[in-house]
Amino acid sequence: MSVYDSEEVERVASNFKLNSKVVGIERFGSGHINDTFRLRMEDGGVSYLLQRINHHIFPDVDGLMNNIDLVTTHLKSVLKNEVEDVDRYTLTIIPTNEGAKYLKAASGDYWRVFILLDGTKSYDIVETPKQAFSGGTAFGRFQKQLSTLDATQLIEILPNFHNIDFRLSNLRKAMADDKVGRLSEVVDLLSYIFEREERMRRIIVMAKNGDLPLRITHNDTKFNNVLLDQDDNVRCVIDLDTVMPGYIAYDFGDAIRTIINAAAEDEKDVNNVVLNVPLFQAYTEGYFSEAKDFLTEKEIESLWYGVLLLPYMQAVRFLTDYIEGDRYYKVHYADHNLVRTNTQLKLVKELEAHEEQLIDILHQSLVNQ
Template structure:
């Protein structure tokens, strides 16, 4: 962060703040945007200032319109339910003095939201937290289920489009930019073997059997704020909220939260699916999401875990073949290590597929 304190305070002065602020300091451990906590004269954190990463989110206007549409819609739903303390249950972004949803300083894009007091987030995933997370993301989707089509746009086009990810993969294999193909022939074979089965959602969509919904697309426990007693307050990190298939949101949680190892675990014996976490998340999710899901979607939910894990395997391997141009790496083989760890998780999910499908059947009967 290269801005001086004076420059940051000048940026803050462009927004409709309710009180005088005196400092903005780095906050949290997000990987995409730069986040700062903003304090008032009493030293209380009142706002969160973010510099938007416009290399990833190239259409900032659409991004901020999406977030405004989604948070306004959720706020109305919470009001209709008679909820109290709504400012802690949905993010509140403040406009600039010109009424815009962001401020551009000639170099970077900035936004400000209210800080949620008496809140916390968790990094560790347990069955108890997974159940609460399932309920939270299911409720989030449920409140947005009646958003009209076209109300929000794709902030990262084709983000969870498997056909598109396979096109990128095939281009990488054809070009062999880093001369690494011989080393990964076995993995390429495994990916090709599953390619057709992993494009089900795009085919069903074209046949009119699967609809696009408003998804979060980054369903991790640390994207939920909890109150002092461990009750869910709200879902945060809304940059990737966009139209897609419900399989994305349950699938990404299974891929990240139900993995007994690390995403880049070199010891593949560590990597398996934690069925307790799968069951807990799914139970919570179905409690709040079942009302709007179709039988087709419910049946496919466990497949979502396999799909998102396969997709990430493909993306890591694509990047390795291309010479590591997308993901940050910490060693020359990092993307290959990630690929193998994701593939091991995929194999574990495949081994548990029947058990997962049987668990879902209770919601279909």
């Protein structure tokens, strides 16, 4: 259910400990998973975000909200020694009138409320090195602040989300079934993917060997999950639904995947898929400005494997969906998932072609901190 009238939303909001009367309700943001509303209050002061949690995507709502509560509580305990008003620098859960972290309505929908962080902005696309630096700073700081919280206290809200063995197993099953007869079209792509399988397992192998500590990771490090102030300086990392135990290379790799490609994720002409190296360098410098304080040598080594892995894994997911008949991702034309696959694999090729240069930037960015 994604259509609500203002009276219904106001009834839901009345179940939460808000500081005054709701006088205005409006749709907020461009998210595709949860329904989000801005609540304007009578005193004109603090505003709130009321969200319907998509329990079809996140069926363990209790585990989800416990994860967010653990993370935000820990962040506040760290921030209290650094800033005057901690609520301006991390999300704050507003409890229900009964003190719960969320509300289960009679309709079966689940709702939650956060304080709205006013005076901030976000970008869907990184446009400048300063923005890239701020993005790297934000996620490096986020990981550093959470490095002192035991990751095993959180649940894996999306099991196997970044597990490449799991993703390749799904691809092999799709190949075996070939339900819509598309397998013969993608033989070359499959060969390219499986030629790189062992290299793309490096993070998993390192983790199994005990070389990588389990950390708390964000798992959705696109740039619009960073709130900046009006001068493009970091305020807060948001959208904590996917925060769970993982390995830091996954967050680093996915952030690079989303900023280094100069083309769209579904660019039809792969010749337009080229690397924006200055943004890579700026993000890396911002990241190490914070993360250098806690990263192990093996974790630093793993960052490059994450850069290669995340576009590769996204290609595996797109291609799996294409072979299965486009069941998971929304498509706008017949071979949309195939176009997406080619774009991600071209990005992998570009990364491989510039590997020596990019690794040198990684190392130099660390040294310069």
